[in-house]
Amino acid sequence: KKKRGYEKGEVCWVRIKGYPWWPCVVISTSDVPNNRKREVLDHEQGDKQLVFTFGDYMFYWASPVDGLKRWEANLSELSKKGAKNKVHKQAVGEAIAEIKAPGSQLSRFLPPGGGEEED
Numbered sequence: 001k002k003k004r005g006y007e008k009g010e011v012c013w014v015r016i017k018g019y020p021w022w023p024c025v026v027i028s029t030s031d032v033p034n035n036r037k038r039e040v041l042d043h044e045q046g047d048k049q050l051v052f053t054f055g056d057y058m059f060y061w062a063s064p065v066d067g068l069k070r071w072e073a074n075l076s077e078l079s080k081k082g083a084k085n086k087v088h089k090q091a092v093g094e095a096i097a098e099i100k101a102p103g104s105q106l107s108r109f110l111p112p113g114g115g116e117e118e119d
Contacts (some may be wrong), residue, residue: 012070020085022082023092037077
């Protein structure tokens with residue numbers, strides 16, 4: 001297992017153009033609800049990891065090399081950077097709740113059964 005990648009379920013920061021570093025969680029394509037699957041898979045890039053952003057609930061393909069940062073190591077710096085943004089603040093809160101109880105936030109935002117194949 002390469003440690004440079006991020007584990008499924010890991011909360012981290014994602015870089016999205018035009019925004020401060022944003023709280024997210026690494027997911028797999030099977031977590032994506034069926035009604036969003038095609039759109040998400042159309043953007044898939046082999047070297048990128050799929051994340052789900054807190055606060056605004058978007059799916060995003062990010063490079064583990066320069067598009068993601070570890071949560072803990074960057075928390076104080078990056079949570080300050082987005083502090084003026086209400087949604088960013090909410091996102092940080094949700095990310096912290098997800099760390100305390102893994103799956104707790106995800107299950108609120110991604111309907112269970114989202115991983116079932118379409119008929």
